Amino acid sequence: xxxxxxxxxxEGVLDPxxxxxxxxxxxxxxxxxxxxxxxxxxxxxxxxxxxxxxRQSAEAxxxxxxxxxxxxxxxxxxxx
Amino acid sequence: xxxxxxxxxxEGVLDPxxxxxxxxxxxxxxxxxxxxxxxxxxxxxxxxxxxxxxRQSAEAxxxxxxxxxxxxxxxxxxxx
Numbered sequence: 001x002x003x004x005x006x007x008x009x010x011e012g013v014l015d016p017x018x019x020x021x022x023x024x025x026x027x028x029x030x031x032x033x034x035x036x037x038x039x040x041x042x043x044x045x046x047x048x049x050x051x052x053x054x055r056q057s058a059e060a061x062x063x064x065x066x067x068x069x070x071x072x073x074x075x076x077x078x079x080x
Numbered sequence: 081x082x083x084x085x086x087x088x089x090x091e092g093v094l095d096p097x098x099x100x101x102x103x104x105x106x107x108x109x110x111x112x113x114x115x116x117x118x119x120x121x122x123x124x125x126x127x128x129x130x131x132x133x134x135r136q137s138a139e140a141x142x143x144x145x146x147x148x149x150x151x152x153x154x155x156x157x158x159x160x
């Protein structure tokens with residue numbers, strides 16, 4: 001199975017990368033950009049064939065390594 | 081509209097972040113992880129109400145700023 005993981009800053013946590021992108025887009029002349037948020041996207045190719053177990057495994061990986069759950073949230077999508 | 085942009089290294093381009101995550105997961109005792117690829121995920125909140133124009137605008141942003149098209153690919157999803 002594949003696990004697709006998005007890690008984003010929680011609402012209210014300052015997102016300096018997003019702010020930098022927002023300012024850079026404005027400097028390049030792009031108008032009408034209200035907000036930019038930047039996060040991480042991680043694709044994991046897992047041996048596990050059971051979707052539930054793959055999700056459990058990906059959850060554990062997020063909690064232990066991929067996300068800092070104090071300031072970040074994660075979303076996991078399991079696909080073939 | 082919102083534009084959700086994924087930026088990943090092209091196939092064949094060395095992905096040092098993915099490799100580092102892969103090694104760290106192995107060191108933490110996670111087994112059965114074949115491959116890890118890490119990329120950027122950017123959410124843009126745009127004033128534009130027309131989905132086609134929003135996509136055009138996001139495409140231009142990717143080419144000019146968000147992705148280095150020599151070594152990276154991007155995918156754009158437009159939502160409400």
